[in-house]
Amino acid sequence: MTLGFYPGCSLKGSSREYAESVLAVAKAFDIHLEEIKDWNCCGATAAHNMNKELSLALPARILSLAEKQGLTEIVVPCAACYSRLTVTKHELSENPALKAVVTEANDLAYTGSVSILNIVQMLDKYIIPNLEGRVVKPFDHKVACYYGCLLVRPHEILKFDREEDPQSLDALMLKAGATPIDWAFKTECCGAGLSVSRTSSVGRLSGKIIGDAKDRGAEAIIVACPMCHSNLDMRRDAINAYLGEKVDIPVLYITQAIGLAIGLDRKALGLQRHFVKVSV
Amino acid sequence: MSKIGVFVCHCGENISSTVDCEKVAATVGKYDGVAFSVDYKYMCSDPGQSIIKSAIAEKGLTGVVVAACSPRMHEPTFRKVCAEAGLNPYMCEMANLREHCSWVHEKGEATTEKAIDLVRILVEKVKYNQSLSSIKVPVTKTALVIGGGIAGIQASLDIANTGHKVILIEKDPSIGGHMSQLSETFPTLDCSQCILTPRMVEVAQHPNITLYTYAELESLEGFIGNFKARIRKKSKSLDEKLCTGCGLCTTKCPTKKIPSEFNEGLGNRTAIYVPFPQAVPNKPVIDRIHCTYYTKGKCRICEKVCPTGAIRFDQEDQIIEVEVGAIVVATGFAVKQPDFFPEYGYGKYADVITGLQFERLASASGPTLGEIRRPSDGKIPEKIVFLACAGSRDPAKGIPYCSKICCMYIAKHAMLYQHKVHSGKSYVFYMDIRAGGKMYEEFVRRAIEDDGVNYIRGRVSKIYEKNGKLIVNGVDTLLNAMPVEIEADMVVLATAGVANEGAEELAQKLHISYDPYKFFAEAHPKLKPVETNTGGIFLAGACQAPRDIPESVAMASGAAVKVAGLFSQDELTREPIIAVVNRQAAPVYSSCVGCFLCVSACPYQAIEKEEIKNRNGEVIKSIAKVNPGLCQGCGTCVAFCRTKSIDIQGYTHEQMYTEVMALLNEY
Numbered sequence: 001m002t003l004g005f006y007p008g009c010s011l012k013g014s015s016r017e018y019a020e021s022v023l024a025v026a027k028a029f030d031i032h033l034e035e036i037k038d039w040n041c042c043g044a045t046a047a048h049n050m051n052k053e054l055s056l057a058l059p060a061r062i063l064s065l066a067e068k069q070g071l072t073e074i075v076v077p078c079a080a081c082y083s084r085l086t087v088t089k090h091e092l093s094e095n096p097a098l099k100a101v102v103t104e105a106n107d108l109a110y111t112g113s114v115s116i117l118n119i120v121q122m123l124d125k126y127i128i129p130n131l132e133g134r135v136v137k138p139f140d141h142k143v144a145c146y147y148g149c150l151l152v153r154p155h156e157i158l159k160f161d162r163e164e165d166p167q168s169l170d171a172l173m174l175k176a177g178a179t180p181i182d183w184a185f186k187t188e189c190c191g192a193g194l195s196v197s198r199t200s201s202v203g204r205l206s207g208k209i210i211g212d213a214k215d216r217g218a219e220a221i222i223v224a225c226p227m228c229h230s231n232l233d234m235r236r237d238a239i240n241a242y243l244g245e246k247v248d249i250p251v252l253y254i255t256q257a258i259g260l261a262i263g264l265d266r267k268a269l270g271l272q273r274h275f276v277k278v279s280v
Numbered sequence: 281m282s283k284i285g286v287f288v289c290h291c292g293e294n295i296s297s298t299v300d301c302e303k304v305a306a307t308v309g310k311y312d313g314v315a316f317s318v319d320y321k322y323m324c325s326d327p328g329q330s331i332i333k334s335a336i337a338e339k340g341l342t343g344v345v346v347a348a349c350s351p352r353m354h355e356p357t358f359r360k361v362c363a364e365a366g367l368n369p370y371m372c373e374m375a376n377l378r379e380h381c382s383w384v385h386e387k388g389e390a391t392t393e394k395a396i397d398l399v400r401i402l403v404e405k406v407k408y409n410q411s412l413s414s415i416k417v418p419v420t421k422t423a424l425v426i427g428g429g430i431a432g433i434q435a436s437l438d439i440a441n442t443g444h445k446v447i448l449i450e451k452d453p454s455i456g457g458h459m460s461q462l463s464e465t466f467p468t469l470d471c472s473q474c475i476l477t478p479r480m481v482e483v484a485q486h487p488n489i490t491l492y493t494y495a496e497l498e499s500l501e502g503f504i505g506n507f508k509a510r511i512r513k514k515s516k517s518l519d520e521k522l523c524t525g526c527g528l529c530t531t532k533c534p535t536k537k538i539p540s541e542f543n544e545g546l547g548n549r550t551a552i553y554v555p556f557p558q559a560v561p562n563k564p565v566i567d568r569i570h571c572t573y574y575t576k577g578k579c580r581i582c583e584k585v586c587p588t589g590a591i592r593f594d595q596e597d598q599i600i601e602v603e604v605g606a607i608v609v610a611t612g613f614a615v616k617q618p619d620f621f622p623e624y625g626y627g628k629y630a631d632v633i634t635g636l637q638f639e640r641l642a643s644a645s646g647p648t649l650g651e652i653r654r655p656s657d658g659k660i661p662e663k664i665v666f667l668a669c670a671g672s673r674d675p676a677k678g679i680p681y682c683s684k685i686c687c688m689y690i691a692k693h694a695m696l697y698q699h700k701v702h703s704g705k706s707y708v709f710y711m712d713i714r715a716g717g718k719m720y721e722e723f724v725r726r727a728i729e730d731d732g733v734n735y736i737r738g739r740v741s742k743i744y745e746k747n748g749k750l751i752v753n754g755v756d757t758l759l760n761a762m763p764v765e766i767e768a769d770m771v772v773l774a775t776a777g778v779a780n781e782g783a784e785e786l787a788q789k790l791h792i793s794y795d796p797y798k799f800f801a802e803a804h805p806k807l808k809p810v811e812t813n814t815g816g817i818f819l820a821g822a823c824q825a826p827r828d829i830p831e832s833v834a835m836a837s838g839a840a841v842k843v844a845g846l847f848s849q850d851e852l853t854r855e856p857i858i859a860v861v862n863r864q865a866a867p868v869y870s871s872c873v874g875c876f877l878c879v880s881a882c883p884y885q886a887i888e889k890e891e892i893k894n895r896n897g898e899v900i901k902s903i904a905k906v907n908p909g910l911c912q913g914c915g916t917c918v919a920f921c922r923t924k925s926i927d928i929q930g931y932t933h934e935q936m937y938t939e940v941m942a943l944l945n946e947y
Contacts, residue, residue, distance in 0.1 A: 162622060184751070
């Protein structure tokens with residue numbers, strides 16, 4: 001089967017391994033991910049603070065292109081892209097006047113017919129039902145599932161999982177043979193957009209997350225967002241400086257962990273691209 | 281020929297700012313049958329009333345139309361004016377120019393035109409009005425009080441002390457309500473039980489009060505002065521006359537691990553139990569859901585040990601029917617439980633408790649005998665955090681209102697903690713301190729200044745457990761939104777006060793209205809705070825909105841006075857707006873053909889069969905007859921009647937038709 005695919009900028013750059021693992025897992029289950037042609041920036045994270053119409057027009061163009069391409073369901077692995085696209089779809093369905101403005105700006109038809117799946121929803125809908133018998137190497141580790149800020153918020157719009165104590169990643173990891181731990185930092189801020197501008201703040205914020213996961217015995221941290229990943233993985237030096245010790249718990253994308261469980265090649269999943277060595 | 285007077289009121293500017301009142305009066309004055317028409321600034325004022333009175337006298341008016349506000353406000357006023365001037369009060373009609381016209385439309389021609397239409401239909405209607413006289417109904421001088429908390433207790437005692445009978449029903453095994461659970465009370469720190477239990481005993485011993493505990497309202501029929509209530513006395517599995525309250529059964533009961541409702545789950549009780557030592561009545565009930573005999577068919581130990589043979593396993597619920605003239609609803613409130621708060625751990629941390637649970641910890645009769653010990657391991661907490669507005673004032677949680685009592689009880693809790701644990705540290709996270717009340721602000725200042733409670737203005741985003749501590753993440757908004765993290769041993773949530781489970785159902789049984797939060801609605805937010813929209817049913821305490829003890833008691837006394845006022849009359853006057861079956865001269869007698877569809881349609885069982893007999897006592901005809909004491913004037917029978925033999929007085933077919941024609945005809 002074929003699903004639409006919107007990679008966004010991260011999956012083409014700093015988190016190439018996320019894209020690689022998403023595509024590899026999809027392929028293993030005979031799902032063809034068809035990239036939206038001529039896609040553009042989703043507007044995260046700055047546009048919605050600068051110009052409302054622009055922040056809606058950018059994602060709307062992506063959705064219009066998907067419609068034009070005949071796609072009815074698109075997979076959006078990046079949590080920030082997922083948030084922008086879903087919020088846009090919601091706003092435009094609520095506000096016909098804005099929809100008119102945006103349609104005119106893009107000069108592209110927009111009906112709002114495309115449904116948007118985040119990576120958890122995609123796995124839940126198309127992979128998990130067929131997982132039985134495919135887990136050859138159970139991911140037998142204690143894992144801390146980290147959701148970050150965008151995957152489950154705002155609940156009124158996304159209507160996905162529980163806002164304060166989400167469970168969907170935990171449920172997926174349980175299926176992959178892991179033991180998810182109950183911990184306190186599932187939705188705390190990682191520092192997100194401060195990764196470049198204020199590394200020390202990221203060290204402190206992400207440090208608390210890594211510190212709690214370590215204290216509760218996590219052997220791996222599972223994420224579904226490129227921004228979370230880069231802060232928890234790439235900024236590990238700043239984190240360790242904050243914690244005052246060397247913590248080497250690896251950070252895996254959910255698709256990488258599932259890929260390992262179904263026996264995919266480590267290189268195909270891009271595990272070698274991480275800053276913190278994936279020893280699990 | 282009718283001589284109708286029309287009196288158009290400006291209602292200050294309420295009507296005249298959008299309706300041209302002068303034009304209304306002038307236009308209507310030209311209609312057939314209108315003998316007098318005038319506009320005036322305040323028709324309800326003394327001078328306004330005088331205008332009506334003198335017009336009736338001077339012009340010999342046969343009908344009056346007052347074009348002013350809703351008849352709910354001033355119909356009684358203007359009917360009284362007419363009666364004083366010698367005109368039958370039911371010859372007066374009101375056109376609602378304010379709510380139905382001026383308040384809801386912009387200023388303009390069309391608005392004035394609509395006002396004229398509204399007046400005209402009443403002018404045409406009043407031409408067909410008949411003189412009516414009000415109906416007298418007897419009053420049953422017994423009150424039913426629902427709920428035996430402090431509000432119900434106060435209302436019962438106040439009514440009983442005026443010499444009237446009271447039936448008090450309470451759903452739990454004992455009266456006392458939430459107040460009996462409290463340790464100390466603000467702003468005086470006197471013991472709650474010490475001031476409450478004398479009242480509880482007084483209720484039980486009062487010759488005018490009949491107390492049914494473990495009892496609930498099953499259904500209610502009737503109307504003001506004449507209610508019939510069916511009460512379900514839940515089976516206590518006990519012969520109360522034989523039971524001496526010795527308590528042997530409760531000490532021997534082998535099922536001991538049932539979370540005690542009275543202790544808010546912080547202690548256990550047995551299956552046969554008295555909820556607390558000062559319970560009234562101090563006699564046990566068997567909780568059939570947990571009792572081993574009822575669940576497994578074996579045990580009966582209580583029966584064996586009872587020295588008077590009072591246990592009755594086969595006792596069934598009993599339904600009793602009582603006649604009462606007035607009802608006071610005092611069913612109280614509930615508090616949200618910690619599982620309502622995902623950010624505070626979904627209720628999974630034993631040491632995150634509610635304010636009501638803290639009351640039990642601080643109470644001498646509580647599970648820790650008044651020592652502040654945390655539920656998880658019984659340790660005395662060295663650091664305790666109180667969270668105000670847990671749920672309250674939070675539209676995202678569906679509770680935008682202020683629960684009102686929390687600011688005060690949190691100050692009290694922190695103070696009690698500091699008095700009992702001298703080395704302890706207490707923190708209060710708050711949004712605003714709402715301490716409006718006599719000696720209330722002083723009380724809060726005392727907590728802060730004398731007892732050293734740390735007040736932090738800000739909210740808490742998250743609580744999580746780490747290494748046996750509860751990590752409280754909050755913010756201090758007075759320190760430029762500085763994040764605050766406190767490692768606490770115990771957290772007390774001032775959870776929102778909400779309506780009781782089942783409040784909606786009870787309101788529907790009573791035919792009273794309720795607000796979106798399921799609190800019962802008062803008849804007027806300012807001027808009728810204890811009345812409901814249903815005559816003869818009054819409200820007291822926190823079933824109407826979150827209330828503290830002084831307010832609940834004041835409300836209860838207010839409701840009691842309303843009941844006493846009602847009972848001071850031997851007869852109630854009722855509006856004669858009821859259905860009547862027409863009667864004519866022989867040999868027709870009535871156009872009613874005796875199909876009695878109306879009998880089955882009537883929701884109030886107010887229609888019966890009447891046999892018309894000749895002089896020899898032989899039945900000539902059977903027709904329907906309306907009992908004026910029972911009829912509520914709903915009009916259902918009118919719609920059902922196939923021969924149009926029933927009319928509602930004051931709203932006859934003829935009058936309705938005339939009103940419609942007045943709108944359709946050109947004038």
